[in-house]
Amino acid sequence: MFKSVLIANRGEIARRIIKTCKRLNIRTIAVYSEADQDSPHVHEADEAHLIGPPRVSDSYLNVDKVIEVAKETKAEAIHPGYGLLSENTDFSKRIQDEGITFIGPDPYAIEQMGSKLTARKTMDQAGVPIIPGTQDAIANAEEAIDYANKIGYPVMLKASHGGGGIGMQIVNSDEELTKAFESNARRAEQFFGNGTMFIEKVIEHAHHVEIQLLADHHGNVIHLFDRECSVQRRHQKVIEEAPSPLLTEETRERMADAAIKAAKAIDYKNAGTIEFLVDEDQNFYFLEMNTRLQVEHPVTEKITGVDLVEQQLNVAYGKVLSIKQEDLMINGHSIEARIYAEDPKTFFPSPGTITDLKLPEGxxxxxxxxxxxxxxxxxxxxxxxxxxxxxxxTRLDAIEKMKDALDGYHVEGIKTNIPLLKDVVVSEAFKEGHTRTSFIQDHILINQ
Amino acid sequence: MNQLVANMAGNVWKVVVSEGDQVNSGDDIVILESMKMEIPIAAEAGGSIKELKVNEGDFVNEGDVIAIIE
Known part of the structure; x- marks a missing residue:
């Protein structure tokens, strides 16, 4: 196993990775920005190195600096976490050239899935159902309007290189589309360095369901079942659960098969997630592949008993997957609530000082x-x-326990979305599993 | 005279107007960026921009004055 791993990330995911590394007696090397000097991950790692000023472009996204620290500290591997450099092909190529292992897939797979347009084509060819939409990039708003009128409004406008909800918008008219095209292309250009846009049909009453995969360097691909992540605000997930309350056993199997087929099509290695939209008639469509560990991976760990970070380390080291598909089963039901520092009604950010923090125990x-x-x-x-x-x-048991846990969760000094999370878990619609991606709009905001 | 204040802490991503510009109520004055989100700060009343207190790239706290409109 690796003797040392540099964690090129911050916050909870850096701590999460450090935890597994410690259990496996791997030396951990943290990096941090000037704004994060006092962060828990800095103190928990065996060593920590300052890499620059607060802004991500000057620190956590500074490829040269991260590589410099990795070389100086003789890190054998780099875990990128999620976000930041995790899906950056340039970074993964460069550290490979330095003889350091990237804990994730090879640059080819990241590249294939990094462009949503390319990913759609690859998946279509592999026989995985995709959302009806444009085959190629749309050059301008006029072309977008032509296409939208052919398939009919509403349509989903998307940035091919977008992520985290940035660069995508549902539009209902020519006028809206003109405005949305310019602004989303600009945002995608600014955030992801690529403003390529395309259009997909809007799948009505869709749920967001994803399949967790693990693949080794020896041709083995397994799935660790599904997660449902439909409760979202601004196209970002708020509550996730495993397994999905929507899928029938037959759909669950068909989706897992499709996901494995998709991974094999790009010779995928390490942990990855295939996201799908699923309608209420159990039709499913490929949305995108995340070529990294997901924020919501803990719910899968809880229902399968598998430590995904440990598996990532094993696979990256070249070991054969020790878990067989038939070893895995779903045990119980797990729900994750993301705690955001934001106004629970407007979703505006609420930075500031946390004066007190009390967490429920159990x-x-x-x-x-x-x-x-x-x-x-x-x-x-x-x-x-x-x-x-x-x-x-069971799911109902998990919901009841989540209600109690949220009641015992206290963050003082800043605003958080905890009131919103409580509203979601006590709602009848959530209890019944009516968790469309429009859930917060349909069931929470409408009552405010 | 009207003070336009920041409703959240963040970086000034864009200053949309210049001193002396005439603005209407609801027009964007600056766009703040915080926690990976951009939030336009709009004029609450119309008038001319007497003074801009911030530049692009500045950091503002909640309650800081962004512009004076009269």
Whole structure:
């Protein structure tokens, strides 16, 4: 096994990776920006190195600096976490050239899935159902309008290189599309360095369901079942659960088969997730592949008993997957609530100092937390400050336990979305599994 | 005279107007960026921009004055 791993990330995911590395006696090397000097991940790693000023472009996205630290500290591998450099082909190529292992897929697979347009083509050819939409990039708003009128409004406008909800928008008219095309292309250009746009049909009443995969360097690909992540705001997930309450056993199997086929089509290695939209008639369509560990991976770990980070390390080291498909089964039901530093009604960010933090305790509760009491949440990074994961014997049991856990969760000094999370889990619609991607709009905001 | 204040902490991503410009209520004055989100700050009343207190790239706290409109 690797003797040392550099974690090129911050916050809760850096801590999460450090935890497994420690258990496996791997030396951990953290990196941090000037804004994160006091962050828990800096103190928990065996060593920590300052890599620059607060802004991500000057620190966590500074490829030269991260590589320099990796070389200086003789790190054998780099775990990129999620976001930041995790899907950056240039980074993964360069560290390979330095003889350092990238804990993730090879640059080819990242590239194939990094462009949503390319990914759609690849999946279509592999026989995985895709959402009806444009085959190629749309050059301008006029072309977008022509196509939208052919398939009919509403349509989903998307940036091919977008992510995290940025660069995508549902549009209902020519006028809206003209405005949305310019603004989303510009945002995608600014955030992802590529403003290529395309259009997909809107799948009505869709749920967001994804399949967790693990693949080794010896041709073995297994799935670890599904997660449903339909409860979203601004196209970002808020509550995730495993397994999905929507799927029938037959659909569950068909989707897992499709996901494995998709991974094999690009010779995928390491942990990855295939996201699908599923309608209420159990039709499913490929949405995208995330070539990294997901934020919501804990719910899969809870229902399968598998430590995904450990598996990532094993696979990256070249080991044959020790888990066989037939070894895996779904055990119970797990729900994750993302705690965001934001106004629960407007979703505006709420950076500031956390004056007090009290977390609920229990065997059924897992905390992945980026912050602590007397800690300043800065405006430079993602608003997610913690994840609360609650597991029960059944979905209803997990929901009840989540309600209690949220009641015992106290963050003072900044605004958080905890009131929204409570509204979701107590709602009848959530209990009944009516979790379309429009859930927050349909069931929460409408009552405010 | 009207003070336009920041409703959240963040970086000034874009200054949309210049001093002396005439603006209407609801027009965007600056766009703040915080926690990977861009939030336009709009004029609450019309008038001319007497003074811009921020530049692109500045960091503002909630309640900081962004512009004076009269």
């Amino acid at each position: 065997d059924h509760i897992r905390h992945d937390v980026a912050v602590k009491a007397n800690y300043q949440v800065t405006p430079y990074y993602d608003p997610m400050i913690a994840k609360l994961i609650v597991t029960g014997d």
